[in-house]
Amino acid sequence: MDEFRMSQKDVPANHPNVIAPTCEGDAFQKKAHSIRTLSAEEAEKLARDQTLVSDFKQSKLEKEAQKNWDLFYKRNSTNFFKDRHWTTREFEELKACREFENQKLTILEAGCGVGNCLFPLLKEDFNIFAYACDFSPRAVEYVKVLKPGKCILFRDYGLYDHAMLRFKSGSKLGDNFYVRQDGTRSYFFTHEFLSQLFMAEGYEQVVNEYVLRETVNRKEGLCVPRIFLQSKFRKPLSKP
Secondary structure: OEEEEEEOOOOOOOOOOOOEEEEEEOOOEEEEOOOOOOHHHHHHHHHHHHOOOOHHHHHHHHHOOOHHHHHHHHHHHHOOOOOOOOOOHHHHHHHHOOOOOOOOEEEEEEOOOOOOOOOHHHHHHEEEEEEEEOOOOOOOOOOOOOOOOOEEEEEEOOOOOOOHHOOOOEEEEEEEEEEOOOEEEHHHHEEHHHHHHHHHHEEEEEEEEEEEEEEEEEEOEEEEEEEEEEEEEEOOOOOO
């Protein structure tokens, strides 16, 4: 039985690091191995914003991190994040790993939230058994250890995502690390940092790339750059 853990413009189409462009609804998507190039205005904004949140407040946020996420889900219930219907398209291993068509697949989603990724996946594939865990006690269900030869599938905010550029002065906790008004925190990953985290624990890197999207708001005439880091790391088979 296979197991998985899962945890999304400025680059020209002929750039050597661009992998493949795709379209989905009102979003245009590319994959790349390098971060996107900031505009002069964006670079200036980030350069100006070097003031960090005080040590006292950072310590308080760290202690209350779980409570703040629990309150977030209490306020928003299932209404904040959109369901993610791209999982099997972006992570083909969820289907390709099976030895036969109807083989049962067991997965663990770390950071499941209210199931915006998991429930669409279970609806699409009836031969999946899932464990799920989250920082918020409202979502925590179970934690399972990854076996040798199995993969971790990762997708989270990438450096210079639009959400990062929207933070106001005084929201910065550290490099690429910010706090929202409700006390929840967000980190914006680089592929180098993520690679170091996993490889330091003995994982093998399979894929580690940026997903560059343009989300278009036709009503307001806005084109928003979204940057995600999408990666796959494998736990090596034990040596004989």
